């Protein structure tokens with residue numbers, strides 16, 4: 340699996356929100372989109388997920404052009420900032436949703452679905468909570484249910500939009516490492532949106548620093564800190580260019 | 584409790600007594616004044632029975648149309664930015680702002696036998712006014728805002744992310760509506776449908792203009808009540824009114840039951 344974003348552009352009511360954004364994700368790689376609020380990170384993630392149509396550019400997965408492919412056909416698992424759990428469904432039904440809505444020919448049977456839900460609940464370390472409703476869970480538990488629901492469709496790519504921003508600092512720390520180990524265990528490529536550089540350093544193999552709808556630099560954390568390409572990157576990462 | 588508070592509460596109670604309790608009590612005493620037997624024979628008068636049937640039939644036809652239209656309009660307004668969106672928001676409030684009698688007259692002017700729409704249809708042998716079709720049309724007009732007004736605020740504050748999540752998980756439009764949107768709006772929807780139905784059954788002004796008031800044929804319950812009263816058939820008029828009152832009370836109880844179980848759906852009026 341390799342995923343390529345090529346020259347993506349998007350305008351909202353005359354305002355250029357994304358300008359010629361390019362990016363690539365290798366198999367099993369964890370990429371972070373890092374930038375200040377309003378820099379276009381969520382818009383880019385929504386375009387990748389198929390929830391927003393780009394004005395120009397191209398999305399490619401293993402050489403297949405998916406720019407116009409409907410969201411549901413992409414098989415990208417997405418974790419929303421608000422988690423967006425289905426409040427009227429139990430945790431188990433939330434996780435099984437992506438399997439339940441498959442066309443009849445591809446849909447696993449009831450027993451197979453229950454099996455899969457059980458495995459996923461164990462994977463996110465909440466095996467006894469399948470019958471709870473989202474309102475009965477803590478913030479950290481909700482986030483893990485959202486992860487399990489996204490993983491249930493065997494996604495080709497995992498998309499995470501500020502998945503830790505609704506959590507308090509302590510939970511955030513522990514969930515960070517569990518998200519990274521989950522992603523490694525499943526072997527799925529992932530794109531994380533964040534405005535918190537500590538999060539990017541802790542999780543990502545490569546980080547794309549975004550500013551006003553452009554990617555200023557796309558590199559490993561070491562390279563970003565050692566050789567910031569623009570003054571914006573240096574400023575944003577808090578590196579004093581003159582001292583170096 | 585201060586004197587001022589007592590005074591306010593006293594005023595509110597007094598108002599409720601004068602405006603609500605006294606009229607209902609009057610209806611009941613007049614209707615049952617000549618005994619239960621007289622009340623019953625007034626109800627089973629063929630003309631009154633027909634009026635009850637016509638009223639219920641109208642409500643049953645109007646209800647599903649209201650539900651479909653209300654959800655569609657609310658969803659479009661809550662989820663999309665399209666040209667004419669603001670106009671639709673204002674347009675949909677018109678039935679609340681226009682006097683029902685005026686609305687009825689407008690329908691008569693346009694869809695009546697000499698109207699721009701009614702005349703050509705009349706030549707084809709299709710009559711729109713002075714029959715069930717006319718009654719249903721104006722009832723739709725006066726009730727169409729209710730469902731949308733209840734559902735829209737719920738849709739605006741909840742569910743957009745859930746719908747997007749369902750989309751990324753591969754659900755189609757119907758599956759999203761059935762499993763995600765509908766459960767979220769269900770109680771607001773029921774609430775709006777109850778309000779619309781109560782209004783449809785109680786509407787007098789608009790219906791009286793387009794029904795043509797054909798005895799035993801196009802008289803809905805509110806029209807029948809007036810007819811009987813003008814005929815000096817007081818017992819008949821008030822007996823028919825008890826049916827309307829009972830329908831209103833059922834509506835009220837359904838509403839409070841929903842508000843008790845799902846406070847987020849009711850409350851606003």
Ligand SMILES: Nc1ncnc2c1ncn2[C@@H]1O[C@H](COP(=O)(O)OP(=O)(O)O)[C@@H](O)[C@H]1O
Pocket residue numbers: 351352356374375376377378379380381382383
């Ligand atoms: N649906 C939309 N309509 C109009 N403007 C939008 C829309 N979505 C995002 N924007 C604008 O695009 C810019 C980037 O937003 P976003 O992608 O959410 O940034 P980030 O996630 O980096 O904070 C912001 O200025 C925002 O106001």
Ligand SMILES: [Mg+2]
Pocket residue numbers: 380381
């Ligand atoms: Mg964002």
